[in-house]
Amino acid sequence: MIKEAKIQSDVIITNQIVDEIRKLLKQYENRSIFVFTDINTTKFCLPIFSDLFKTYPISYFEMEPGEENKSMETVVDMWNFFGDNGADRKSLVIQIGGGLLTDIGGFAASTFKRGMDFVNIPTTLLSQVDASVGGKTGFNFNGLKNEIGVIRQPNRVFIDPIFLKTLESNHIISGYAEMLKHGFIFDKKHLDLLLQTDIVQIDSQDVSSLIKRSIEIKDHFVHIDPNEKGIRKALNFGHTIGHSLESFFISNHVHPQHGYAVAWGMIAELYLSYLRKELPLSQVDHYSNEIIKHFGDLPIKIEKKHYDTLLQWISKDKKNEGKKINFTLLSEIGKYSINEDATQEEILDSIEFLIQKTANNDEI
Ligand SMILES: NC(=O)c1ccc[n+]([C@@H]2O[C@H](COP(=O)([O-])OP(=O)(O)OC[C@H]3O[C@@H](n4cnc5c(N)ncnc54)[C@H](O)[C@@H]3O)[C@@H](O)[C@H]2O)c1
Ligand SMILES: O=C(O)C(=O)C[C@@H](O)[C@H](O)[C@H](O)COP(=O)(O)O
Numbered sequence: 001m002i003k004e005a006k007i008q009s010d011v012i013i014t015n016q017i018v019d020e021i022r023k024l025l026k027q028y029e030n031r032s033i034f035v036f037t038d039i040n041t042t043k044f045c046l047p048i049f050s051d052l053f054k055t056y057p058i059s060y061f062e063m064e065p066g067e068e069n070k071s072m073e074t075v076v077d078m079w080n081f082f083g084d085n086g087a088d089r090k091s092l093v094i095q096i097g098g099g100l101l102t103d104i105g106g107f108a109a110s111t112f113k114r115g116m117d118f119v120n121i122p123t124t125l126l127s128q129v130d131a132s133v134g135g136k137t138g139f140n141f142n143g144l145k146n147e148i149g150v151i152r153q154p155n156r157v158f159i160d161p162i163f164l165k166t167l168e169s170n171h172i173i174s175g176y177a178e179m180l181k182h183g184f185i186f187d188k189k190h191l192d193l194l195l196q197t198d199i200v201q202i203d204s205q206d207v208s209s210l211i212k213r214s215i216e217i218k219d220h221f222v223h224i225d226p227n228e229k230g231i232r233k234a235l236n237f238g239h240t241i242g243h244s245l246e247s248f249f250i251s252n253h254v255h256p257q258h259g260y261a262v263a264w265g266m267i268a269e270l271y272l273s274y275l276r277k278e279l280p281l282s283q284v285d286h287y288s289n290e291i292i293k294h295f296g297d298l299p300i301k302i303e304k305k306h307y308d309t310l311l312q313w314i315s316k317d318k319k320n321e322g323k324k325i326n327f328t329l330l331s332e333i334g335k336y337s338i339n340e341d342a343t344q345e346e347i348l349d350s351i352e353f354l355i356q357k358t359a360n361n362d363e364i
């Protein structure tokens, strides 16, 4: 049976992106328009709009790519840019980029003069299936992922798979991790279909239908619980340990894409699901091996001496309440369970499971 999930947010999946943006701009006649890109999306994605955009007086802001630039300094640059270029509450910000840009630009737009309209044109697989939808915006602070932010829904999201043509394969694989996550928490059929798919070689029609299913699942949770008081936490499967790995790697000057950290985090949290929710070990093994096939080994070797640091990152996860660490686990494949506790020993056992599964990595 297919589990019902409909897209209720204002998300348009199209292969006529320029026509869609032309219609949008007509609704914003005589407003000031801002276009945000990063260096790569200026090169690979902005040109498709050049004929359309040259007929509007647009202020262009370009940021440096890279997780290290998801910072307060970049937000300040964006606010200054708005101020210097006459932004007001009726302005529109068009964000053309991956999840990093839509997260941080969405935050700047949501907070300047208490909020301007913004639309997302996600240009990576990850941002199309996940980051551009749902309104989580923000930036990293004190080494912690998305530590500062607000939830504010974009006015619209326009998704066109055309942008994926210029995306490097590791970025495609990174988005694939979040799609697998959607399968793990809600739809085993989607998960198994994804695992049989060569996501790097897939044609644009097939990828569109997989993107649509992932957005349906994401939007199902967002619509019921936009402020993450309850079931939206399901979308954090793999992230409690995944974010701690991401922070750990970044603090050691290694920069895996977010989706890779989530994929490794899901291996550990699958094992934790076995310890806490009796997810069968045979399934934990099967799906962990599948994940490793696509995401490979950890980029640096994690050893016992790193455990305290990892636990520290985990203890600062946004979902935690007081001293209670809060996990989203699985009781079955396709069935999530939120607000799950775990002992320190169980968390470390799960990290050890991940280390054993991903044996070949370099020492730091
Ligand atoms: N808000 C959310 O709900 C949410 C969900 C998941 C992830 N995230 C966040 O999203 C970020 C990761 O996003 P991402 O994976 O899109 O990475 P990204 O935004 O860093 O983009 C990856 C790289 O691809 C380049 N790029 C973008 N589009 C391109 C294109 N069409 N062709 C060629 N190059 C292109 C970018 O310049 C960058 O170098 C993380 O910061 C993560 O925390 C947010
Ligand atoms: O939209 C959500 O809710 C998610 O949890 C999606 C995640 O993939 C995303 O990485 C999110 O930013 C993580 O949540 P955070 O609140 O821990 O930053």
Ligand SMILES: [Zn+2]
Residues within 6 Å of the ligand: 178, 239, 258, 262
């Ligand atoms: Zn994520």
